[in-house]
Amino acid sequence: MKHYPFIIFYLFLNAFVYAFQGTVWVYIFCFILFSAVVIWGSFDIQLGYFINSFTHKRTKIKEVALTFDDGPTEFTPKFLDVLKENNVKAIFFCIGKQIEKYPETFQRIIAEGHTVGNHTFSHSNNTGFLSTSKMVEEIEKCDEVIFKAGNIRTDLYRPPFGVTNPNIAKAIKKTAKKSIGWNVRSLDTVTDDEKKIYSRITKNLKKGSIILLHDTSEKTYNVLVELLLFLEREKYSTFTIDSIIKSEK
Numbered sequence: 001m002k003h004y005p006f007i008i009f010y011l012f013l014n015a016f017v018y019a020f021q022g023t024v025w026v027y028i029f030c031f032i033l034f035s036a037v038v039i040w041g042s043f044d045i046q047l048g049y050f051i052n053s054f055t056h057k058r059t060k061i062k063e064v065a066l067t068f069d070d071g072p073t074e075f076t077p078k079f080l081d082v083l084k085e086n087n088v089k090a091i092f093f094c095i096g097k098q099i100e101k102y103p104e105t106f107q108r109i110i111a112e113g114h115t116v117g118n119h120t121f122s123h124s125n126n127t128g129f130l131s132t133s134k135m136v137e138e139i140e141k142c143d144e145v146i147f148k149a150g151n152i153r154t155d156l157y158r159p160p161f162g163v164t165n166p167n168i169a170k171a172i173k174k175t176a177k178k179s180i181g182w183n184v185r186s187l188d189t190v191t192d193d194e195k196k197i198y199s200r201i202t203k204n205l206k207k208g209s210i211i212l213l214h215d216t217s218e219k220t221y222n223v224l225v226e227l228l229l230f231l232e233r234e235k236y237s238t239f240t241i242d243s244i245i246k247s248e249k
Helices: 004-019 024-043 076-085 096-101 103-111 132-150 166-174 194-204 218-233 241-248
Strands: 063-071 091-094 115-118 210-214
Touching: 063 076, 076 103, 076 218, 091 096, 091 103, 096 103, 096 132, 103 115, 103 132, 115 132, 115 241, 132 166, 194 218, 210 218
Parallel strands: 063 091, 063 210, 091 115
Antiparallel strands: none
């Protein structure tokens, strides 16, 4: 039950206010706590606070999904090379602007049988502050680029930075998208230490995990090479987004 922590918090808050009612500082304290919980819910996609996202596959076998955000980039062909060598299919959540920049690479992603998802047109740093209409525009504009460059349509969407809020939730519903999250975050965009990235992924890996990576750097490529060896050694197979959706229905 994804909202269980928030239900417990709500009950605790009510009991706390009842016990100390009439004290203005109690209400200030409760407001601060409530704000903290909302912020937590906005940035942790696994909680499903504003909208439910697929964050893992319910499975009893050792299988994981590899997902790559923010491409295509100049590094993506190397990622595709190693995935092809290992006969592994992945999920690429692409930015519209990047598709326009690297249309041939985007077409290669599709041609080699990988799944493509919408990651907005611009991946704005202000995503969490955009209106519903602006978010709809971001998603639809990316859809247009995806269709123009790859002649395909996708109902898969990953929120930039994993941020969700009421406006983003409404935009996802209005555009009939399925929100895709993760339960293993590599943090490959905030650390340069390849060993730490690799360790973080392998340490948190579970059956059915969705791994968040970015096809945007040499370091993540190096981590992917080692990760694929680890998955083979530990007898993990990989699955694609289609099987995630089917397993959640």
